[in-house]
Amino acid sequence: MDLITPGLGLVFWSLITFFILLVVLRKFAWKPILGAVDERENGIKNALEAADKARKEMENLKADNERILNEARAEREAMLKDARDIKNKMVNDAKEEAQEQATKMIAQAQEAIENEKRSAMAELKNHVASLSIEIAEKVVREELSNKGRQLELVEAMLGDAKLN
Amino acid sequence: MTLNTLRAVLFLVFSVAITNSGFASQDNEDQDEGFNATEMIMHHVKDAHEFHIVDWNNEPITIALPIILYTDNGLVTFMSSEFHHDDSGSQIVEKNGERFVKYHEKIYQLGSGVDALAFDEEEHPTNATLPLDFSITKNVFMMWVSVLVLFLIFISAAGKYKKSNNFIPRGIASFVEPLVIFIRDEVAIPMIGEKKYRKFMPFLLSVFFFIWINNIFGLIPILNGANVSGNIAFTLTLALFTFFITMFSGNKNYWKHIFWMPGVPVPMKLFLAPIELIGMFVKPFSLTIRLFANITAGHIIILSLMSLIFTFQSIAIAPVSVGFSLFILIIEIVVVAIQAYIFTVLSALYIGMATAEEDNH
Numbered sequence: 001m002d003l004i005t006p007g008l009g010l011v012f013w014s015l016i017t018f019f020i021l022l023v024v025l026r027k028f029a030w031k032p033i034l035g036a037v038d039e040r041e042n043g044i045k046n047a048l049e050a051a052d053k054a055r056k057e058m059e060n061l062k063a064d065n066e067r068i069l070n071e072a073r074a075e076r077e078a079m080l081k082d083a084r085d086i087k088n089k090m091v092n093d094a095k096e097e098a099q100e101q102a103t104k105m106i107a108q109a110q111e112a113i114e115n116e117k118r119s120a121m122a123e124l125k126n127h128v129a130s131l132s133i134e135i136a137e138k139v140v141r142e143e144l145s146n147k148g149r150q151l152e153l154v155e156a157m158l159g160d161a162k163l164n
Numbered sequence: 165m166t167l168n169t170l171r172a173v174l175f176l177v178f179s180v181a182i183t184n185s186g187f188a189s190q191d192n193e194d195q196d197e198g199f200n201a202t203e204m205i206m207h208h209v210k211d212a213h214e215f216h217i218v219d220w221n222n223e224p225i226t227i228a229l230p231i232i233l234y235t236d237n238g239l240v241t242f243m244s245s246e247f248h249h250d251d252s253g254s255q256i257v258e259k260n261g262e263r264f265v266k267y268h269e270k271i272y273q274l275g276s277g278v279d280a281l282a283f284d285e286e287e288h289p290t291n292a293t294l295p296l297d298f299s300i301t302k303n304v305f306m307m308w309v310s311v312l313v314l315f316l317i318f319i320s321a322a323g324k325y326k327k328s329n330n331f332i333p334r335g336i337a338s339f340v341e342p343l344v345i346f347i348r349d350e351v352a353i354p355m356i357g358e359k360k361y362r363k364f365m366p367f368l369l370s371v372f373f374f375i376w377i378n379n380i381f382g383l384i385p386i387l388n389g390a391n392v393s394g395n396i397a398f399t400l401t402l403a404l405f406t407f408f409i410t411m412f413s414g415n416k417n418y419w420k421h422i423f424w425m426p427g428v429p430v431p432m433k434l435f436l437a438p439i440e441l442i443g444m445f446v447k448p449f450s451l452t453i454r455l456f457a458n459i460t461a462g463h464i465i466i467l468s469l470m471s472l473i474f475t476f477q478s479i480a481i482a483p484v485s486v487g488f489s490l491f492i493l494i495i496e497i498v499v500v501a502i503q504a505y506i507f508t509v510l511s512a513l514y515i516g517m518a519t520a521e522e523d524n525h
Contacts, residue, residue, distance in 0.1 A: 002210060002269075003396070003460070009232075009297045010211060010397035013304040018401060021311050021374060026366035029318035033337070033344055034365060036325035043331070 201471035209391045209463050212269050214244040215302040217386060224249050229305055234296035235262055235273055244299075253281040253289070264295075271297055303398065306390030310377045318373070347372055347508065355512035360519050364512065367409060371402055372508040379459060379500030383493065393503075394459035396452060403448035406511040410447075414518035447514050451507060458503050462496045465489075 144150050215227035228245035237260060246257045253267035256274065263274040267281060272292035274281075281289040317336060324337035333341045347369055352361040378393040392398050420426060422440040425433050469489040473482050 003206065004456075006397035006400045007211060007297070007395075008397075009299055010301065010303055010395060011401050012298055013300070014307065014398045014401035015404075017304075017307050017311055018370070018374060018405065021314065022366060022370045024315065025318055025370050028315075029322045030344075030366045030369050032322035032325055033318070033340065034348070034362075036322075036331040036333075037341065037345060037348075040331040 199471070199474040199477075201468065201475055204471065205464055205467045208467055209394055209460050210269060211301045211303045211390075211395060211397075213247075213266060213271070213299055213301055214249070215305055215390070227302075227305070229300045229302065231271065231299040232297075233264070233271060233273075234298060235260075236295075237262065240264075240295070265292070270294065271299070302390045303392045303395055306381060306392050307378065307398070310374070310381055310392070314373055314377055343373075344369060351505075351509050351512050355509065355516040356519060357516065364409070364413075364515050367405070368508050368512055371405070371511060372504050375402065375455065375507055376501060376504035379504060382459060382463065383496055383500060391460065391463055393500075394456060394463055396456045399452045399455040402455075402507070403451040406451060406514060407445075407448035409511075410514045410518045413515060415520075417520060418518045447510075451510055455503055455507055458499060462492065462499055465492050466496070 142149075213231055214229055217225045217227065219225070226245075226249065228243045231242055231244050233240045240259045240262060242257060242259050247255050247266045251266055251268060253265040253272065255265065256279070257264045265272050265274060265281060267289060271294075272281065272289055273295045274292050278291050282291045284290050318340060321333075321335075321337040321340040324334050325331055328334055348361070348365060351372075352365055352368055355361075356364055375393055378398070382391050382393060422444060423437050425436045425440070428436065466489045469485045469492065472485045473479070
């Protein structure tokens with residue numbers, strides 16, 4: 001019968017002991033342990049969320065980068081095209097101008113050459129004329145210094161005139 | 165392989181130690197009558213005023229514990245050693261002009277002019293009174309040892325978290341934490357619910373570990389001289405805690421379900437009210453009996469198996485006894501954890517029922 005009759009003393013001490021155990025462990029063990037566990041679980045949750053967010057941001061960033069890269073590529077394309085056009089135009093312009101210039105220069109040169117030629121011809125003519133006159137003078141002087149010769153000449157001339 | 169052998173040998177030694185510590189005390193009283201298994205077992209599972217460790221050369225080696233009595237003239241205290249291991253009521257201790265004897269682990273106060281106990285037919289003393297006994301018995305002593313061990317384990321575990329800067333459990337904390345999380349995730353949250361479980365966590369954790377460690381100490385030889393969690397006073401106290409926590413945290417919905425069950429016709433309401441009312445008290449009662457009976461039964465089985473050797477007075481029976489009690493011991497290791505768990509789960513369940521919201525059917 002003793003076995004199943006709760007003793008007052010043990011009930012009393014169990015009550016006090018368990019109450020103290022509860023109060024002390026609650027303050028010095030369960031609170032810190034559960035707090036730490038909660039804290040860590042929250043930390044892990046937050047870290048996972050942050051990682052997820054970061055991943056999404058990375059994706060956005062990557063998409064942005066892709067877009068920016070594409071834009072830049074297109075722009076570069078356009079710029080290159082423009083540059084090429086400008087270059088072609090410039091080259092063409094330069095070519096045309098050079099052609100024009102060359103043509104002009106050639107025309108001028110030809111003109112100058114013509115002028116030179118003409119003046120040279122005129123000079124040559126004058127020169128030839130004065131030279132002929134000089135030669136004629138000299139010949140005439142030579143011829144006329146000798147009587148015989150003079151006669152000969154006259155005769156020759158006359159001869160020619162006869163033929164005519 | 166060697167480890168297993170070692171374990172087996174250790175258990176064998178321990179098992180023998182159980183019997184020794186159990187027998188030792190009955191030697192004094194029953195030396196002439198031979199071996200009495202019932203007496204030995206009852207002596208083991210019941211409380212005592214001194215902590216008996218072992219008999220050496222027919223002299224019991226014990227830890228003397230303080231005896232605290234509340235008599236008509238106030239408190240009387242003395243050490244249990246003053247009885248000189250006597251349990252038959254012949255050693256009289258005089259304190260404050262009052263005289264006490266110890267008979268079958270009960271302390272009687274002798275009336276004036278009486279020198280020896282007189283008994284009726286059922287061996288109950290007739291000429292002595294029982295003062296209120298608040299002694300630090302071996303169960304109280306063992307309970308305090310277990311409390312110290314719990315403080316040591318859990319406060320140092322809590323300290324580990326303070327030292328680590330990111331709440332990572334180290335050392336003892338990594339052993340404690342899974343158990344704490346188990347109670348939280350498998351007991352408190354499913355039974356009480358996500359919203360309210362926090363308030364009851366300290367109670368559930370304390371009760372779980374308190375029962376468990378006392379159950380375990382009950383299995384360790386020498387320490388198992390004390391059968392704390394197999395004592396009905398201890399289990400009753402813990403059940404009372406559950407009962408009062410349930411009472412005080414019970415909401416309107418809970419009381420309505422007890423006294424005026426919603427959703428049934430009026431005659432049924434009248435019929436159910438007394439049943440529910442009784443159920444309110446049956447719950448802690450079942451907690452008390454379940455833990456007490458399971459733990460005591462385990463002790464009794466192991467001791468009974470060991471007693472076979474002495475009942476048959478043959479060493480040939482020893483291997484059978486040891487083998488079987490080893491088997492039971494291993495089962496008991498599981499049982500002590502399960503019983504602590506069941507007590508906690510049911511406490512949580514009762515609290516959960518008391519705090520459930522209306523729509524929580």
